[in-house]
Amino acid sequence: MIGTAVDAMRAQAFWPTGTNLGWGVLIAVGYPTDDAYDSFRRSWDLGPPPGQVYPPFTPDGPKVRTGGGAEMARFLLEDVRSFVERRTPLDPQRQSLFGHSFGGLFALWLMFTRPDAFASWIAASPAITWEDSFLLDHLDRFDARGRSLRVHLSAGEWEGDALAPFQANGPETEMRMAEKARTRTVAAAEEMAAALSARGSRPGSRFMQARPICPYCP
16 A cells, blocks of 8 residues: 555655655565455564464464564664665654554554654554553553654544444444444544653653544544
């Protein structure tokens, strides 16, 4: 899906004063597959440690593991960054990490453990409640270490308490409502934004802008 971001830059970066978008470097990490993504490898790569083991996605497939996020972080911050820096100048003060769902979970975990890694953090529909909300343990210990971080949290229109109109009368209504109650995507994003903003206002802390952007957020 990186093509959408690439085309947006190609179409708008030539007129930054009108679009608020300039030229930059877009880096996407994907897998050698014709599918939109590799769900098996993605579970391991974007799952912060320690992780857990889950049943196979397919009847004869391998068990699904999470917890490989530390190696993904090393790959991004060492291998990918050095690869790009050999080809074009990078401004360390203007680098951002974007992740969606599992990627949003990974982005927040990396921010909590390596706040020096990026200046801006964008977590779209982050899976904050994944694996018993273990991410909140990292939040409790989080120290921005004097850095002013920009955090953008978002959630989809129908990721709150209500089903989308096209789901409301479907055969999986009960199951979907139960899943919403577990994931709490919108509510968890709002709570995370409030917690980060409160931390940024503490004495001795640098200001942290945590913006919740969703249909239910102010």
